[in-house]
Amino acid sequence: MTLKRWWGDAEPLAGKPSGAILAVGPSEWLAASNDAAAAGGQLVGLWVTPYPGSTPAAIVRAALLVDGGLLVLELPLSSTAQRYRGLQDIFPAASRMQRAAADLTGVRSDGADQRPWLRHTAWAPDAAPLTGILPTREAIPAVDSYEFVRVEGEGVHEIPVGPVHAGIIEPGHFRFSIVGEKVLRLEERLGYVHKGIERRFTELPILEGHRLAARVSGDSAVAYSWAYCQALEGLARTVVPPRAVWLRALCLELERIQNHLGDLGALGNDAGFAFGLSQFSRIKEELTRTIAAALGQRYLFDAIVPGGIAVDLSDEAAHSLAVRLGRTASLVRELRTIYDDHAGVRDRFSGAGIVSTDLARRLGLTGLAARASGIGIDLRVDSPWPPYHVITPKLCMRRDGDVAARVNVRFDEVDESCRFARALLSDLPAGPLRERVDVATAARPGVGLIEGWRGPVLIALETREAGRIHRCHAHDPSWQNWPVLEHAVIGNIVPDFPLINKSFNLTYSGHDL
Amino acid sequence: MLKTLRTIAGIGIVSEPAPPPDDALRRIEAIQSEILGVLGRALCIREIDAGSCNGCELEIHALNNPIYNIEGMGIRFVASPRHADLLLVTGPVSWHMATALRRTYEATPEPKLVVAVGDCGCNGGIFGTGYATAGPVSAIVPVDVAVPGCPPSPERLLQGILSAVAPLRAR
Numbered sequence: 001m002t003l004k005r006w007w008g009d010a011e012p013l014a015g016k017p018s019g020a021i022l023a024v025g026p027s028e029w030l031a032a033s034n035d036a037a038a039a040g041g042q043l044v045g046l047w048v049t050p051y052p053g054s055t056p057a058a059i060v061r062a063a064l065l066v067d068g069g070l071l072v073l074e075l076p077l078s079s080t081a082q083r084y085r086g087l088q089d090i091f092p093a094a095s096r097m098q099r100a101a102a103d104l105t106g107v108r109s110d111g112a113d114q115r116p117w118l119r120h121t122a123w124a125p126d127a128a129p130l131t132g133i134l135p136t137r138e139a140i141p142a143v144d145s146y147e148f149v150r151v152e153g154e155g156v157h158e159i160p161v162g163p164v165h166a167g168i169i170e171p172g173h174f175r176f177s178i179v180g181e182k183v184l185r186l187e188e189r190l191g192y193v194h195k196g197i198e199r200r201f202t203e204l205p206i207l208e209g210h211r212l213a214a215r216v217s218g219d220s221a222v223a224y225s226w227a228y229c230q231a232l233e234g235l236a237r238t239v240v241p242p243r244a245v246w247l248r249a250l251c252l253e254l255e256r257i258q259n260h261l262g263d264l265g266a267l268g269n270d271a272g273f274a275f276g277l278s279q280f281s282r283i284k285e286e287l288t289r290t291i292a293a294a295l296g297q298r299y300l301f302d303a304i305v306p307g308g309i310a311v312d313l314s315d316e317a318a319h320s321l322a323v324r325l326g327r328t329a330s331l332v333r334e335l336r337t338i339y340d341d342h343a344g345v346r347d348r349f350s351g352a353g354i355v356s357t358d359l360a361r362r363l364g365l366t367g368l369a370a371r372a373s374g375i376g377i378d379l380r381v382d383s384p385w386p387p388y389h390v391i392t393p394k395l396c397m398r399r400d401g402d403v404a405a406r407v408n409v410r411f412d413e414v415d416e417s418c419r420f421a422r423a424l425l426s427d428l429p430a431g432p433l434r435e436r437v438d439v440a441t442a443a444r445p446g447v448g449l450i451e452g453w454r455g456p457v458l459i460a461l462e463t464r465e466a467g468r469i470h471r472c473h474a475h476d477p478s479w480q481n482w483p484v485l486e487h488a489v490i491g492n493i494v495p496d497f498p499l500i501n502k503s504f505n506l507t508y509s510g511h512d513l
Numbered sequence: 514m515l516k517t518l519r520t521i522a523g524i525g526i527v528s529e530p531a532p533p534p535d536d537a538l539r540r541i542e543a544i545q546s547e548i549l550g551v552l553g554r555a556l557c558i559r560e561i562d563a564g565s566c567n568g569c570e571l572e573i574h575a576l577n578n579p580i581y582n583i584e585g586m587g588i589r590f591v592a593s594p595r596h597a598d599l600l601l602v603t604g605p606v607s608w609h610m611a612t613a614l615r616r617t618y619e620a621t622p623e624p625k626l627v628v629a630v631g632d633c634g635c636n637g638g639i640f641g642t643g644y645a646t647a648g649p650v651s652a653i654v655p656v657d658v659a660v661p662g663c664p665p666s667p668e669r670l671l672q673g674i675l676s677a678v679a680p681l682r683a684r
Contacts, residue, residue, distance in 0.1 A: 122608035134644035140611040166592035196645030218568025281578035
């Protein structure tokens with residue numbers, strides 16, 4: 001009932017269909033968030049935009065996914081020194097987002113944890129990269145110390161891991177407190193690959209931002225570039241031609257399949273079954289080559305462009321891609337029976353890194369990992385955007401919340417995405433590939449929200465000067481899921497960490513920005 | 514188990530010969546024997562992500578698939594810089610990773626080679642240099658070979674690695 005009131009007062013959002021935006025005061029900020037949480041809503045992202053020299057001086061925004069729609073709350077602040085009420089007690093995932101916002105803009109919440117999050121030593125505590133021009137650094141900054149939570153007691157010791165890991169993996173630091181082999185606590189420290197992406201956006205013309213968006217997290221290039229274009233096209237009121245819309249969805253599904261294939265192989269390998277890695281990496285390579293032959297890129301970094309799509313498909317290429325997808329699905333089904341029959345693999349997968357449905361709900365677990373913990377949310381199904389509003393994939397969900405469940409969701413989704421991508425190919429509309437995009441300035445952000453292979457990817461784009469980006473916020477589902485990983489490993493043995501970690505396969509780059 | 518073996522036998526060997534073919538291939542074979550001649554064992558690579566978007570990592574992973582089969586050429590990835598002959602570094606180097614990269618470089622025994630990977634590793638790429646990024650890998654550690662591309666294909670990566678090793682013959 002109460003939630004209806006917020007929807008009623010809100011104005012339509014540019015970009016994401018079934019989205020709305022609402023300016024609120026401090027008490028409504030908490031009330032609306034509480035109402036959304038009570039209705040089973042989730043926090044998708046929280047970010048701050050400073051407006052130097054104008055009123056309000058900054059706006060805190062929270063994007064909430066509730067009732068299958070996206071509700072964006074705007075809390076204006078009269079000064080960047082003013083502390084706003086943090087949402088961490090309602091949505092625990094808000095804590096790190098608020099810390100990151102403080103690092104980048106200087107605007108702080110009243111949350112208890114005020115430690116820096118993305119900032120190590122590259123800039124000073126009082127400098128805000130998104131408001132002032134920071135000097136380009138000349139020398140390597142000193143290494144700082146971070147206040148990890150200490151676990152004390154007889155026999156407890158710490159294992160520090162990273163930032164450089166023993167493999168072809170992104171960098172980050174993990175601090176394990178253990179007794180014997182058992183993990184008592186894991187604390188993550190990220191921010192090592194902070195590249196100043198949000199600052200960099202403001203230096204690019206608005207019609208070129210999709211290229212940077214695609215590189216926020218390379219494994220989700222399609223999801224990010226689509227989210228960026230959805231936000232931009234919302235601001236510009238561009239109608240994307242149907243063929244481009246269909247091809248975008250095809251690219252998104254191909255990205256999902258490529259990543260799932262890579263993960264399924266790596267997960268087999270981490271369970272001591274090297275056969276899985278060679279088989280899945282072979283299937284992935286063959287699919288990747290077919291994609292390159294059909295669309296001209298092995299990974300679809302620069303396929304989605306403002307107003308449409310930069311790649312096209314001949315009938316012949318569409319046919320060979322469809323054949324390859326069919327072949328991929330049948331090969332993966334075969335391998336699935338081998339994984340299922342392998343006692344050693346089953347033993348490693350089952351019961352490792354459990355996240356119960358209840359914990360997942362409370363912590364705001366999202367995307368693929370949430371669907372493995374009994375939370376059946378997939379934006380393609382629950383909050384569709386074109387073309388998913390007319391052609392819909394099947395939702396894949398498991399309840400056990402362990403590594404096996406996350407593996408099974410991947411198996412299910414590869415199968416479903418292969419089927420769905422073929423359905424897209426058989427139903428490909430004819431027509432132009434790109435529409436002209438004329439962006440006017442706007443007082444409010446355009447927001448794009450796309451269900452990438454990992455989960456919902458959000459882009460909030462603001463322009464206040466023709467052709468320029470005032471602020472572009474990129475949000476990865478890993479923000480929600482990294483803290484849950486800390487819980488998933490509690491009570492597990494240290495040697496199972498790589499397997500559990502891989503079963504989430506979260507991004508560092510997309511998180512560190 | 515039977516199904517596993519049947520799959521292995523049914524698929525057979527999918528590995529392709531190293532790129533590029535003909536004369537270049539002969540050169541690579543020569544380099545392979547040089548690797549053995551100089552090092553007496555496989556060339557060991559330590560990969561370091563010093564700030565990448567993880568796109569380059571996708572293609573570096575592909576080097577290990579059975580089609581590129583880099584291990585079959587006598588090249589393998591190792592877990593410690595202390596075991597490495599060559600560092601394969603992706604960028605742009607973030608300032609927060611600069612010390613870790615420098616320390617990893619220092620931990621690698623001489624003679625060591627560094628291959629910078631991707632447009633970002635070569636020149637900072639789309640991220641450029643700024644308050645958070647030092648830009649190219651060469652801003653932090655000496656680089657022997659730089660492989661452009663966004664991301665570079667596995668063939669280009671392999672060519673980059675082999676180009677870095679080639680001068681070992683002269684030593």
